[in-house]
Amino acid sequence: MLLTALVAAINLAGFIALRGRWGRVVLPLAIASLLGTVAGDAVGSRTGLEPMRLGDYHVVAASVGAQLAMLVTLLLTALVPSSPDAERRDAERPARRR
8 A cells, every 4th residue: 555655646746747837636636646556556467467566566557557547637627617717817817918
């Protein structure tokens, strides 16, 4: 369980670093990372295709599962419409000139 949380946290940190920004989506990404790590480890143990293992833990499969789960979560959160208050604030802001 500790190794699962550690791999999930490392994948979350890497995903956010590559993305380049924090936001309201960090908590869903953390949950997706944890669930993806568990699912990836389970898939790795079922398939047996694992180049790097730590005991019975399938590190690469768990990392791939975490990254895929976070990517799906990020794409799904992009589909959720923003609140009407946020849209009104955006409409009231003056446009930037480039």
